[in-house]
Amino acid sequence: MNLADYLEFVGDPGRDDVEGWLYPTDAHLLSVLNELQVGRGLRSDILEIGAYKGKSAILLGFFPGPGESLSVCDIFDSGRQVSGENEQENTAFYPDLHQVDFEKNYLRFHGRLPRMHVGPSEGLAEVLAAGSCRLVHIDGGHTYDVARADLETARRVLGPAGVVVVDDWSSAHIPGVAMALWEQYLTGELIPLAFTKGKFYATWDPAGLTAGEVAEAVATRPGIEVKATVRLGRYAAANVTMTPDAWQRYNAGLRAVYSKLYSGGGAPAPQMVGF
Numbered sequence: 001m002n003l004a005d006y007l008e009f010v011g012d013p014g015r016d017d018v019e020g021w022l023y024p025t026d027a028h029l030l031s032v033l034n035e036l037q038v039g040r041g042l043r044s045d046i047l048e049i050g051a052y053k054g055k056s057a058i059l060l061g062f063f064p065g066p067g068e069s070l071s072v073c074d075i076f077d078s079g080r081q082v083s084g085e086n087e088q089e090n091t092a093f094y095p096d097l098h099q100v101d102f103e104k105n106y107l108r109f110h111g112r113l114p115r116m117h118v119g120p121s122e123g124l125a126e127v128l129a130a131g132s133c134r135l136v137h138i139d140g141g142h143t144y145d146v147a148r149a150d151l152e153t154a155r156r157v158l159g160p161a162g163v164v165v166v167d168d169w170s171s172a173h174i175p176g177v178a179m180a181l182w183e184q185y186l187t188g189e190l191i192p193l194a195f196t197k198g199k200f201y202a203t204w205d206p207a208g209l210t211a212g213e214v215a216e217a218v219a220t221r222p223g224i225e226v227k228a229t230v231r232l233g234r235y236a237a238a239n240v241t242m243t244p245d246a247w248q249r250y251n252a253g254l255r256a257v258y259s260k261l262y263s264g265g266g267a268p269a270p271q272m273v274g275f
Helices: 003-010 024-039 055-060 084-093 099-109 121-126 144-157 175-187 211-219 244-262
Strands: 045-049 070-074 115-118 133-138 158-167 191-195 199-203 224-232 235-242
Touching: 003 024, 003 055, 024 055, 024 133, 024 158, 024 199, 024 211, 024 224, 024 235, 045 055, 045 121, 045 144, 055 070, 055 099, 055 133, 070 099, 070 121, 121 144, 133 144, 144 158, 144 175, 158 175, 191 211, 211 224, 211 235, 235 244
Parallel strands: 045 070, 045 133, 070 115, 133 158, 191 235
Antiparallel strands: 158 199, 191 199, 224 235
């Protein structure tokens, strides 16, 4: 399977059996950003903090070119020590998180595993060089302290035109992520590029990608569109969604899966609906 095939896979709830929270809008937008960076001739690594069972890591695994690599960091079921608040979150939301499940899912789509960093994300400072990455996807611990530290890690490891992608930036039940994100914007130099219902895309490089470039690239991609351009202080960012036609096809697939589930067919139910 190649990148185009996986994008179709994620967009078809009847086929997509990898548990997780990556939806077609973000899958396509991440792919757009990768294309923009490759078009600029950028060559450096990709990092994911927080992997769950591999849905987004599988996508990111299609991005590295020659000389590039994907690194994935998660505690999985290692038993590594985390804060009490993080432990409560893991118990509530990820009780069945096992490294072997991630590896099985990933190896269905790729010939070898990414570089694995099993343990708390604070340990990344010891193994990743400053400026060594072009894309960092953050979906790790959702407390303010952890999200803040992960953003600082992203800022350190991103090189020229690097992009950080922050998951759960607007989820009401985990406000620490939003607090850490907006702190970076208000007290630092974080430049918004785009956002979806689930993820926020930004850069610290004023000479890097722009919101306008992202919006123009989105306009050429079937299935997603810029619903609006939103002013955020000094900057504007593109609000990216699925097109109405793409949403109808995706939603029809969701209805079919739920219908099969509730009729006793046994298909796994999607964990939430993304748009």
